[in-house]
Amino acid sequence: MNDYVSSAPLFHELTRDDVRAASKDALLLLPVAAVEQHGPHLPTGTDWIIVEYVARAAAAAAAQHTPIVVAPTLPFGSSDHHLPFGGTLSFNTAVYYQLLVDIVTSLHVDGFRRMFILNGHGGNHDVIQLVARDMALRHPLQIGAASYWNIAWDRLIALNAHHGQHLPGHAGGFETALMLALRPELVRLPLPSRVQMQDDDPLRAAAPFRLETHGFWQAIDGYSDNPAQGTAERGRVYLAAIVDAVTHAFLEFDKMTR
Template sequence: MRTTRFDDLTREELARLAPGATVVVPIGSIEQHGPHLPVCADTEIITHVARSAVELAAETASVLVTPTLPFGLAQHHLPFGGTISFSSKVYLDLLTEIGTSLVNDGFQRILFLNGHGGNVSAAAMVADRLAYEYRLDAHIAAASYWECGADSLAKLDLDGAPAPGHAGSFETSCLLALRPELVHTDRIPPAEGELQPLAEQSAFTSTVRLPEVWQRSDGRTDDSHSASTELGHIALKMIIADVAEFIVRFHRT
């Protein structure tokens, strides 16, 4: 079966595929995830979701996936340590250069698939920048996996915790399913009975920034008491199906 991995192909193979293919660019982050999760959590999740969804979408469409960009906009995590972040200007320029390179390669459908909350506005701005400022002759999209899978995520039993949230029940479940050896279950914070202040900020439908909310929340939205390996497998399977459906719809535009 033909590979869906951009980086496994030669320049000639990519040139032949480019005009009729959608290329998915996964974007993640390296940042603190509380006392119990590895700093690669966002990158691990989006890499798995992107590769699996592209394989599923490739059954009905010509789709490729690039290597994941592991670093993103994570300035708000820097006070905790364990974080590597671009500044907003550098990150916008970086995503723009990736997009222009792919159009240079002949691709006319590009999807930035995001796995980190701090990247949301930047990815959307880059899509606008490429389409309206650079006027590239290509279809450009930016989407986060939780946007594609919003209906599915709403069905998960997380005892009121947000999905995806940050370093809480959802992400802990996903890492238990993907990389259990990296989850320090003995360091999971004890059940606290209520969400962290950070979850209150994320509950708004508009963009709200509260002073020191990350520090007051210990860099997490909830305490992971609902996390399980089974929940992680269920959540990932649903999200992958939703993202694959989105990719195919975008490809057919």
């Protein structure tokens, strides 16, 4: 599924004059990800691979209706919680926040006034929300910021993607399924297996508080649920739903910001 050709222009393939011309009207899409350990079976670039596919595929679909420019995916994220395992490249929260501020500032200087940050790593989620808020206060910009699984949440719940696993989890059944669909040659077999979990809470986003526990990731060996539950067939179904939901989100954002 990684051999598609995007019909949305890629920032890094444009000249400076192309960028200047495009910035007058186009929505700028900035995908952000992470390079970090994903258990013994998935590559460290899992989040990067998934969000880049989703971003470019959704942008290609949305570009049939409105101008979009896709910035290079920022591969590194805020992943300090995975550093104890190795196989991780991370910015701490403050540095990552400033990095995104500088990138958005650069895009503002380049002429873009409408931007959407699409995230593929849980550790980045809160930071991108703050960046969007603060940059819209400082500059005449309209910025959207979201993680792809939140955009597609209702569709994934309807597909039972929360049954017996965390959604999106980390290197569990969900992400393993996506990678088996996208880059099966990078998935190490046999997949680690755990006792089937209870269904994830479909209303988890409305939880009354957030709980963080020191040493949590080490206690679960760096992956959240049962990777053996993931299949390529499930991954293809999930990806189709995600790309469609993200495409509609781009078009809705475009309509709201014109």
